[in-house]
Amino acid sequence: MARVVVDVMLKPEILDPQGKAVQGAFGRLGFDGVASVRQGKRFEIELDGEATPEAVAEIERAAATLLANPVIEDFTVHVEAGV
Amino acid sequence: MARVVVDVMLKPEILDPQGKAVQGAFGRLGFDGVASVRQGKRFEIELDGEATPEAVAEIERAAATLLANPVIEDFTVHVEAGV
Numbered sequence A, B: 001m002a003r004v005v006v007d008v009m010l011k012p013e014i015l016d017p018q019g020k021a022v023q024g025a026f027g028r029l030g031f032d033g034v035a036s037v038r039q040g041k042r043f044e045i046e047l048d049g050e051a052t053p054e055a056v057a058e059i060e061r062a063a064a065t066l067l068a069n070p071v072i073e074d075f076t077v078h079v080e081a082g083v
Helices: A018-027 A053-068 B018-028 B051-065
Strands: A001-009 A034-048 A073-080 B004-012 B035-049 B072-081
Touching: A001 A053, A001 B035, A018 A034, A018 B051, A034 A053, A034 B004, A053 A073, A053 B018, B004 B051, B018 B035, B035 B051, B051 B072
Parallel strands: none
Antiparallel strands: A001 A034, A001 A073, A034 B035, B004 B035, B004 B072
């Protein structure tokens, strides 16, 4: 089995209220030195077989249609070794 | 500036209905070969300064108190190079 990870984040130009709320909480709890916080989604996809280029390409297509909203979100796909 | 990433995932033994829903959608859209899908949160934290060991330790403390619910979630912290 192989694990493919899809990380979905809001595009930089999109306001991230959740991130701003977390950043505010950091400050109130005394965690300083934080310039900004952005929150997104992480999908861990376990494949039946190996992470062949075809399988990863299929996950990328699924990410673009199912996991991310291409209008406001960017996504990255990477294979996690040795899981 | 340095970027520290906190990934928060449900513990393996905790049922993940969102992940199950995504897995079902994968199947309906014809993406086969997926054994399981788990969904979690990704936080991208930009620091004012460098990611010193002290700064990363502080982010780990914040993650344990603010970003993850230690009863049902695990988290990992890593510094993203070259951002």
